Amino acid sequence: MSLKVNKLTGGYSSIPVLKNETFDVKDGELVSLIGLNGSGKSTTINHIMGLMTPFSGTITVNGIQITDNIEKYKQQIAYIPEMPILYNELTLREHIETTIMAYNLDSDDAWKRAQKLLKIFRLDNKLDWFPSNFSKGMRQKVMIVCAFITDAKLFVIDEPFLGLDPLAVNDLLQLINEKKHEGASILMSTHVLDTAEKYCDRFVLINDGSVSYEGSMNEIxxxxxxxxxxLNKIYLALAKKDDNHE
Incomplete structure (x- = not known):
């Protein structure tokens, strides 16, 4: 079941940025949200995360809307933002412990997963470091570790490849593939279309706040x-057509 966005209209103040958006992400599926800057990708993600209230339409995760049960809704979602969001006063260890508490995870199991991920992303000797000690790429890795220790049903990942070295990109893609096989759903926004084409099951093309097309690579x-x-050539051609129509 996972994520269903149905006739979503929303935006900032009274101005609609999103216009009647409808798409879904099924269990065990990686879907890429694609669009130019300003097309509505971030606004869509902000609505899914519950950071913005829709003007109309619904968003459900496994049949639950945020208005039904905000805690249960949010505990089903793990979010990796484009710009890492860390607490300056907390160490890496404390970020992991905070995540465990927020998601009501079994501490022993979660720390086993964390230790494995920390080793993969070469952070296992940095548990007592503060965010000020980390580079942007390392901060991004902290966000990845915190997201993937959860039992989330839906992973929302915004521009994950920016700032990551090639080895970390490969590690992240392997993690995403593992979560897919476990039945989790992943919505990923990215401008790295060559990578998206290789790994994503379906694509949602957004233009001016509306879904212009949705489908697999073969269907596109x-x-x-x-x-x-x-995918790169097709999207560039569509973007140029839209520019010409303005």
Missing amino acids: QQHFNDLGHS
Whole structure:
């Protein structure tokens, strides 16, 4: 079941940025949210995370809306933002402990997962470091570790490859693949279309706050067969057409 966005209209103040958006992310599926800067990707994610209230429409995660049970809704979601959000006064160890408490995780099991992830991302000797000691890439890795120790049903990942070294990108993609096989759903916003094409099951193309097309790579290629065969070429051609129409 996982994520369902149905006829979502929303934005800032009284101005609609999103206009009747409808798409879903099924269990065990990686879906890429694609669009130019200003197309509505971040606003969509902010609504899913409960940071913004829709003007109309619904967002459900496994059948639960945030208005039904805010704690249960949010505990089903793990979020990795584009810009890492860490608490300056907490060490890496304390960030992990805070995550364990927030998600009501079994401490022993969660720390076993954490130790494995810390080793993968080469943070296992930095548990007593504060955020001020970390580079942007290392901060991003802290966010990844905290997200992937949870039992979240939905992972929302915003531009995860920016700031990560190639080895960390590969490690993250392996983690995403493992979570998919466990039945979790992943919504990923990215401009790295070559990587998205290789790893994502479906794509949601957003333009001016609306879903312009949704489908698998094969479906996109068939639908836009005159624009090229790669996701990058197809999307660039669509973006240029939209610019010409403005």
